[in-house]
Amino acid sequence: MRNLVIGGVLVGSVVVAALLSFAWTPFDPVKVDATHRLLGFTGSHWFGTDKFGRDLLSQLMVGARTTLYVGVVAVGIAAVIGTPLGILAGMSPRWLGEFVMRVNDLVLAFPALLLAIMFGAVFGADTLTAMVAIGIATIPSFARIARSGTLQVMSTEFVLAARAGGRSRLNIAARHVLPNISGLLIVQASVSFAIAVLAEAALSFLGFGTRPPTPSWGRMLQESQELLTVQPRLALVPGIAIAVAVLGFNLLGDGLRDRLDPRLAARV
Amino acid sequence: MTLSVTGLRVGDLVRNVSFDIGAGERVGLIGESGSGKSLTALAVMGLLPEELPASGSVSLHGRELLGMSEKDLSRLRGDELAMVFQEPMTALNPAMRVGRQVTEPGRIRGRRHRAEELLDAVGLPGTARAYPHQLSGGQRQRVVLAMALANEPSLLICDEPTTALDVTVQAQILSLVKTSLPAESALLFITHDLAVVASVCERVLVMLDGEIVEAGSTREVLTQPKHEYTRKLLDASDLEARR
Amino acid sequence: MTARVLRRVAIFVVSVLVASIVVFLFMAVLPGDPAQVALGVNATPELLAKTRTEFGIDRPLVTQYFDWIGGVLHGDFGRSYVTREAIGSQLLDRLGVTLWLVGAGMLVALVIAVPAGTFAAVKHRKASGASVSGLSQIGVAIPAFLAGIILVQIFAVQLRWLPSGGWTPPDQDFGEFVRGLILPALSLGLVQGAVLTRYVRSAVLDTLGQDYLRTARSKGLRPGQALVRHGLRNASVPVVTVLGLQLATLLIGAVVVERVFVLPGLGSMLLDAVGSRDLLTVQGIVLVLVVGVLLVNFVVDVLYTVLDPRLRGS
Numbered sequence: 117m118r119n120l121v122i123g124g125v126l127v128g129s130v131v132v133a134a135l136l137s138f139a140w141t142p143f144d145p146v147k148v149d150a151t152h153r154l155l156g157f158t159g160s161h162w163f164g165t166d167k168f169g170r171d172l173l174s175q176l177m178v179g180a181r182t183t184l185y186v187g188v189v190a191v192g193i194a195a196v197i198g199t200p201l202g203i204l205a206g207m208s209p210r211w212l213g214e215f216v217m218r219v220n221d222l223v224l225a226f227p228a229l230l231l232a233i234m235f236g237a238v239f240g241a242d243t244l245t246a247m248v249a250i251g252i253a254t255i256p257s258f259a260r261i262a263r264s265g266t267l268q269v270m271s272t273e274f275v276l277a278a279r280a281g282g283r284s285r286l287n288i289a290a291r292h293v294l295p296n297i298s299g300l301l302i303v304q305a306s307v308s309f310a311i312a313v314l315a316e317a318a319l320s321f322l323g324f325g326t327r328p329p330t331p332s333w334g335r336m337l338q339e340s341q342e343l344l345t346v347q348p349r350l351a352l353v354p355g356i357a358i359a360v361a362v363l364g365f366n367l368l369g370d371g372l373r374d375r376l377d378p379r380l381a382a383r384v
Numbered sequence: 385m386t387l388s389v390t391g392l393r394v395g396d397l398v399r400n401v402s403f404d405i406g407a408g409e410r411v412g413l414i415g416e417s418g419s420g421k422s423l424t425a426l427a428v429m430g431l432l433p434e435e436l437p438a439s440g441s442v443s444l445h446g447r448e449l450l451g452m453s454e455k456d457l458s459r460l461r462g463d464e465l466a467m468v469f470q471e472p473m474t475a476l477n478p479a480m481r482v483g484r485q486v487t488e489p490g491r492i493r494g495r496r497h498r499a500e501e502l503l504d505a506v507g508l509p510g511t512a513r514a515y516p517h518q519l520s521g522g523q524r525q526r527v528v529l530a531m532a533l534a535n536e537p538s539l540l541i542c543d544e545p546t547t548a549l550d551v552t553v554q555a556q557i558l559s560l561v562k563t564s565l566p567a568e569s570a571l572l573f574i575t576h577d578l579a580v581v582a583s584v585c586e587r588v589l590v591m592l593d594g595e596i597v598e599a600g601s602t603r604e605v606l607t608q609p610k611h612e613y614t615r616k617l618l619d620a621s622d623l624e625a626r627r
Numbered sequence: 628m629t630a631r632v633l634r635r636v637a638i639f640v641v642s643v644l645v646a647s648i649v650v651f652l653f654m655a656v657l658p659g660d661p662a663q664v665a666l667g668v669n670a671t672p673e674l675l676a677k678t679r680t681e682f683g684i685d686r687p688l689v690t691q692y693f694d695w696i697g698g699v700l701h702g703d704f705g706r707s708y709v710t711r712e713a714i715g716s717q718l719l720d721r722l723g724v725t726l727w728l729v730g731a732g733m734l735v736a737l738v739i740a741v742p743a744g745t746f747a748a749v750k751h752r753k754a755s756g757a758s759v760s761g762l763s764q765i766g767v768a769i770p771a772f773l774a775g776i777i778l779v780q781i782f783a784v785q786l787r788w789l790p791s792g793g794w795t796p797p798d799q800d801f802g803e804f805v806r807g808l809i810l811p812a813l814s815l816g817l818v819q820g821a822v823l824t825r826y827v828r829s830a831v832l833d834t835l836g837q838d839y840l841r842t843a844r845s846k847g848l849r850p851g852q853a854l855v856r857h858g859l860r861n862a863s864v865p866v867v868t869v870l871g872l873q874l875a876t877l878l879i880g881a882v883v884v885e886r887v888f889v890l891p892g893l894g895s896m897l898l899d900a901v902g903s904r905d906l907l908t909v910q911g912i913v914l915v916l917v918v919g920v921l922l923v924n925f926v927v928d929v930l931y932t933v934l935d936p937r938l939r940g941s
Contacts, residue, residue: 222642225920230913231881237901237909238657310768317770318883322898337773341887344776345784355773363768429845434752454849462847469845475837478937479860489846515936531846 123306126364130357134180143171145178146329154347163353167343172353175331179354182332183313183361186325187246188356190312191305193251194258199301201255202262203289206270213263220256228253228315232324241324250315254308261304265297299376306369310362310384317358333358386538387428391440392499394432397471399594404465405539406513410571412581412602414558414617421574422470424509426590428572429467430457444539462489465590466532470544476516483512489534497534505564506530507556522553526560533564540565541572557602566625578621582606590614631938632929639925646917647699651692654910661708661906684710695910699875709903714911717896722915724794725892728815728884729877731808735816736823736873743820744827749854751832761829766821771880775814775887782810792889811888815880819873826869833865834858864934872926875920 130253149169150266156164163172205216226234232241232249239245269275275292283291319325320334332356340350387405392398398420405411415421427438430449441448444464446621449457461467466489469475476485483499499512506526508519516524525545532540542561546554562584565571573584581588581602588605590598590613598611609615660734662678663670670678679685683694687805698705704714743759750756783791795803835858843853882894889895893912900908932938 134691189795218638218642221924222645222921225642225646225875225917225924227875227879227920229882230916233882233897233901234653234909234913237904237906314770318772321770321772322883325798337776341776344780348780351773351776351780355769355776358770359765359767359768359774362770363765366767406891431841431844458844458847458849460847461845466846469838469842471838475842477839477857477861479935480857488843488848492847492852517937528842577908 117286117371118369119367120375123364123367123369126223126360127366127368130180130361130364131184133177134184136198137174137181138175141171141174141177143174145170145174154343156349166339166350170348172336175336176353176357179331179336179357180332180361182243182326182330182359183316186243186250186316187309187312187365189247190250190254191308193248194254194308195301195305198255198258199262202259202264203266203293203297205259206263206266207285207289207293217260217263220259222254223252224256224297226253228311229318232315232319232327233322238325241319241327243326243330246316246319246325250312253315254312257308258301258304261300262297265300266293269296271295299372303369303373306365306372310365310369313358313365316331385443386445387572388443388446389424389428389441392424392427392438392442393440393566394420394427394438395436397436397594398423398427398438401591401594401596403589403596405570405600406541407538407570407611408568409587410573410585412585412588412590413574413591414576414578414581415574416576418593419591420594421591422543424571425543425574428539428541429461429465431467443470462531462537463535464538465492465541466537466539467541467543468525468528468532468545471548472521472528473543473548477527478516480515481512482514482519483517485516486512486527486530486534489531494537495535500535502530503527506560520553522549524558525549525557526610529557529560529564533566536566537569537570539570541574543574544576545591547575547577554580578606578617590617630930635918635925635928639921642921643918644691646921647914648692650910650914650917651695652688654906655688655691658907661904700909705907707900707905707908709900709905709908714908718893718915720821720895721891721896724887724890725878725894727797727808727882728811728881728890728892729874731752732815732819732877732881732884733810733874735812736819736877739816739820740823741825742830744824745831745854746837747824747828747833751828759824763821763824765827766818767825769818769821770883771814771818772883772887774817775811775884778810778814778886792887794890807888811884811890814884814887819877820879823866823869823873824878827862827866830862830865831858834862837861866929867927867930867934871923874923878916878919889928904923 142160147170149165152161152165152166152169154165155161158164161171161173163176165171166175201216201220203248205213208216228250231253232246235245235249256293269292272292275288278288278292316325316332317334317337321338322334323335323338327336336354337351337358340347340354344351385404386407386409389404390402401420401424403411413421413424421433423436426432428449430452432438438450440450444460447454449460466518476482483503486502487497487499500509503509503511506529508523508526508530511519511523511527516527519527529545545561546557549557558580561571561573571585573581575581585602587600588602589596590605590611592613598605598609598614605614606618609618660679661682661684662675666674666678677683683691686694695705702715704718706712707714720726743763747756747759747763751760772904777793782789790807791810793807795807797804831854835854837858840853840858844850848856874917882897883891885892886898887893891913896911897912897916899905900912
C-alpha cells in the first residue's frame, strides 16, 4: 500500500509539473538572459539559472513534458503491438507460440539505446525516433507477459467451457483473456515507463534525444558537465528529477503488483 | 523418559499440552487439521517460525529444549531428534543427488555412512545417484525416512507422512516405519487417521483445539473412548470391523 | 541434455544470422550516398562513381551482404568509408576496453548485490532488511551516467584520489589501468548492483520459504549452513537469468559511461561513427553488440541445465 502511495505521489508531481507547464512556467525556459547567468537558489529563480541564464525550474517543468511524452508513446507502442502478439502466441499451437517467442528474443537482443542510436543514424536523432526506438525495444517485454498470462487463462475452466461451446478465438481473447491479464499489463506498463524515462535521459545525454532548444532532463545533465565543479546544482536538479520519476514509476508498479497479485491469482 | 512435555503453549494454538514418551514407545498423536499437532511437533524440534514462541517445558533425556541455543539444538536435530514431514514432493533439495542428501546427517558429524546401505534399508537400492525429481512421492518419502534414521535417533517424529501418498503406497511406508525404526528409539506419530494409529502405535493421544482431551493405550482408547470427540472420531472412521 | 544444448546452439546460430541480415538491411535503407558523404558536395560524377565501385555499393544488396558477412566471419569488417582504415582491428581494441569495463562493472554489481540481497531477504521483517531494500529501490532510479558524474565530482575533482577519465592499457601501467577503471566500473556497478540486489533478495526469499530448507535444518544444519549448502544453488537459477539480462544492459550502459569518462571503448567508437555517418563502421559495431547479447543469452540458457537438474530431461 505504501509503495502505491509514494509512487503515486512521485508520479503525480511529475504529471502535475508537466501539465502546469502548458499553462504557466515561472520564466520562459528557452529565453537566454545573459544578465542572470548561473544564479543559485533565489527568490525569483527557485532552482537558479544555467549558464545561458535560463531558469532551471521552468526547464524542469517543460522537460517533464518530454519525459512523460516519450514514456507514454513508447509504452503505448509496446503495449499496442506487444499485447496482441503475446495473446496470439499464447492462443496458438505450441510451435507457433515458441517461434514468436524466439523472434521476441531476437528483438530483445537490440536494447533500447542501441536501437535508438541506429534509428538516429538512419532517420536523424530527435524525440520521435527516440520514442519509436524505445517503444520497439519494449515490445518483447509486453509480448512475453501477455503470452504468459494468456497461457494461464487458457487453462482455466471458463475458457475451456467457452471453447467447448464453440466460441471464436477472438471472442475468447476479448472477453476472457484481455480482462484477466490487464492487471499484469498495467504493472508492466508502469515498470516499462520507468525504463523508458531512463532510456530517454541517457539518449538526451548522448545527444540522440530531444533536440535543443526544447528542454530535456537528459540534456540538462549533459550541459551541466562542464561547470560541475562550480555549480553542482546544475546536475543535481535534473538528476534528482529523473530519479524521482523513475522511482515513482517503479514504486507504482510494485504497489500495483502487490494489490493486483492476490486478486489475479484468485481470478486466474 | 525420552521425551517429557509439560504445559506446552504455542501462541493460542497449542494450550497446556503435556505428555511423556519413554524409550522404545510408539505413541500416536491424533486430531484434525488445526488441532495443533504439527505445531507441537515443531515445538519439540525447535523449528517453530519466529513469530510463534513456545512456553512451558520440553525435555529430551532430561535436557530442556525450549530456550536452548540454536547451536545446541542443531546438534540434537538429525542425531537424537529426527522428523519426517508430510509433503515428500518438496522435502528434498532438487539440485542435489539423493545419495548425498541421505549421508548428510552423518557427514556433518564426521560419521561416514554409505548411501547405498541407507537407501537399501528403506527399499531403494541403486538410487544413490538419482535426483529427487526422478523419484515418485513414495520413494522420496522413503529417502526422507532414511535420512531421519541415519543416526539412529532417540526420538523420531512423523508428521502425517502418508497423507500425501496413494493408499497402496501408504501401507508400504507404514510398514517400513515399523520395521526400520530401532527398538530403543521412541516414535511420535502424528496423523488424523485412526486406522494408521491402530496399526503403528501402542499409545495414543487425542488432540482437539490445542489441548489433549484423551490419552491411553491404543486398545483402551479405541474400544472404550471416554471423550466425546474421540467417540466422534471413531464413528467417522471405519474401524468397526477391527473391533 | 545434449539434444537440448544442440537445439540452443542451432537457435543461437540462426538468431545471429537473422540479426546480421536485419542490421545490414537497416543500414542499407539509409537515405543518402556514402560516396557523396565521403567526398563532399563538390565531387565530380566520375569520382563518385569510382568511389562507389571502390566501396562496393554499386553491387546488388545480396552480394554486398554475403561479402560483408563472409568477411566478418574471418574478422574482416571492411574498410571505413570515412577513414579508409580497416574497421576490424580498431573494433577489437575498442571491444577490449569495453569488455574490461563491463566485466569490472559486473564484478562490482555482484559484490554489492549478493550480500545485500541475501541480507535484505534474511532480515526482511526487520528494519535493517527493509532499509537495504529501500536503498536498492533508490539506486535503481539513478541513471548510470548521473552516478558517474557525481563520482567524478567527488573522487576526481574534489578529493583528487582518482583520475576523471582516460584509459591506460593494463600491459602499459597496471596501476594506472586499475585507477582509471575504478570510477567507471563503480558508476556501472553501483546502479546494476541495486537492480541485482532486488532480484537476489527475491530469489533468496523464495528459497527461504522452501520445504527442503526445513528438512535440512531438521537434519542438524544451522540456518546459515542450510542456506548455503542447499539454498544457494537453487536460488542462483533466477539470479543467473537476470545476470544474463543485466549483461546486455551493462553493455549498453557502458556506451554512456564511456562518454562520461572519455574511455576509448566500443560505445564511443559507435557514437563517433554515427556522428560522421560512417555506416560500415556502425554496421560492424552494432553487429558485434547484438551478437554479444545473443551470446550471453545462449550461455545463460546452457548454464541453466547445469544448475537445475530438473531441466536436463532424463
